Amino acid sequence: MGKSPCCEKNGVKKGPWTEEEDKKLINYIQKHGHGRWRLLPKNAGLKRCGKSCRLRWTNYLRPDIKRGKLSFEEEETIIQLHSVLGNKWSAIATRLPGRTDNEIKNYWNTHIKKRLLRMGIDPVTHKPRLDLLQLYSVLNSTVHNSSQLNISSFLGNIGPISNPDLLNLATSYLSCQGNYISQDGQVENNQFQCSQPNELPNQIQACPDTLNAQFLYETQISDANLEQLSCNPTSFSCQNSLHSSWHTNGESTPDICESFMSNYVYHDSNNKPIANDISFETLPSLSFSSFLSTPSSSTTPLRSSSTTCVNVSTEDEKDSYCSNMLVFGIPSSLDPSRHI
DNA sequence: AACAGGGTCAACCGCTGTTGC
DNA sequence: GGCAACAGCGGTTGACCCTGT
Numbered sequence: 001m002g003k004s005p006c007c008e009k010n011g012v013k014k015g016p017w018t019e020e021e022d023k024k025l026i027n028y029i030q031k032h033g034h035g036r037w038r039l040l041p042k043n044a045g046l047k048r049c050g051k052s053c054r055l056r057w058t059n060y061l062r063p064d065i066k067r068g069k070l071s072f073e074e075e076e077t078i079i080q081l082h083s084v085l086g087n088k089w090s091a092i093a094t095r096l097p098g099r100t101d102n103e104i105k106n107y108w109n110t111h112i113k114k115r116l117l118r119m120g121i122d123p124v125t126h127k128p129r130l131d132l133l134q135l136y137s138v139l140n141s142t143v144h145n146s147s148q149l150n151i152s153s154f155l156g157n158i159g160p161i162s163n164p165d166l167l168n169l170a171t172s173y174l175s176c177q178g179n180y181i182s183q184d185g186q187v188e189n190n191q192f193q194c195s196q197p198n199e200l201p202n203q204i205q206a207c208p209d210t211l212n213a214q215f216l217y218e219t220q221i222s223d224a225n226l227e228q229l230s231c232n233p234t235s236f237s238c239q240n241s242l243h244s245s246w247h248t249n250g251e252s253t254p255d256i257c258e259s260f261m262s263n264y265v266y267h268d269s270n271n272k273p274i275a276n277d278i279s280f281e282t283l284p285s286l287s288f289s290s291f292l293s294t295p296s297s298s299t300t301p302l303r304s305s306s307t308t309c310v311n312v313s314t315e316d317e318k319d320s321y322c323s324n325m326l327v328f329g330i331p332s333s334l335d336p337s338r339h340i
Numbered sequence: 341a342a343c344a345g346g347g348t349c350a351a352c353c354g355c356t357g358t359t360g361c
Numbered sequence: 362g363g364c365a366a367c368a369g370c371g372g373t374t375g376a377c378c379c380t381g382t
Contacts, residue, residue: 106349
């Protein structure tokens with residue numbers, strides 16, 4: 001492995017390519033083929049480094065480049081492959097003919113990543129943002145178990161918060177629930193009225209503007225169970241997976257989970273609840289993206305058994321559809337995208 | 341109309357992997 | 362095995378565009 005010598009700084013043009021440069025590059029490659037990129041610019045009469053020429057060709061000028069917005073099938077493929085491969089953009093690109101790694105990377109960073117975050121899903125792990133849920137759980141139980149609390153002590157319940165966003169979320173959440181943090185760090189004016197410790201506050205349940213976490217993503221369900229699934233995504237629940245996850249960690253299930261678990265039980269086609277045999281650990285992957293975006297026209301989804309009868313066509317519709325699938329009652333004040 | 345802020349994406353940078361001598 | 366050239370990858374940058382004020 002040798003160090004790649006830097007392109008000569010003198011006389012090498014940078015920045016956007018002109019039409020004339022494109023023509024020169026295309027003509028040269030049509031005549032001589034590509035490869036030997038270092039020699040190419042000199043031979044083609046271009047004042048560019050070989051690297052720049054290669055990039056321009058592979059990302060823009062190649063005749064098999066597909067232009068235009070990515071389709072839902074492509075987006076689904078990207079999400080699924082990313083959950084397996086991570087940021088291996090070139091590997092992902094090989095599964096999407098006509099799309100470049102650069103294009104996929106850009107699309108991920110500007111569209112998909114943000115959508116996942118909005119939905120409460122960690123775009124790195126493809127799993128629910130447990131930090132948010134845990135924070136919410138502690139906030140929830142702390143707030144309605146005491147009329148006055150110390151902000152630092154309750155934050156201590158969930159360990160050190162290294163992420164300042166979480167601190168902001170906690171503060172915002174408290175203020176949105178009618179509490180405020182006084183100058184001496186006390187949370188005051190608790191307005192929650194909860195009759196049951198495990199009951200979500202009415203304010204939250206009734207709140208129409210909630211962050212809709214999508215726990216189906218990377219939730220793992222056996223093929224046998226998949227076959228039992230009806231095509232109604234709203235009948236799906238993650239309760240068993242989440243229970244399993246928390247119990248595996250030796251923790252009790254947070255209040256919020258108990259609450260939404262009781263609300264979102266998965267039902268089979270006969271409207272019977274599915275048995276408690278779903279877990280994160282033992283079952284193959286089921287991607288939410290299949291529920292999210294696979295249109296009926298899709299012919300070759302990666303996991304055809306997990307596709308559904310949903311056909312949406314715009315960004316908003318995608319969000320809206322996901323939002324309507326599962327509402328976990330996380331208040332908008334905990335929506336990370338609002339605080340970044 | 342002018343400006344600010346945010347989003348998008350082509351292009352660049354620095355690094356690693358591969359190959360050939 | 363060591364070295365150099367080359368190819369490729371992933372992260373980052375910055376110009377451009379759009380929208381809101």
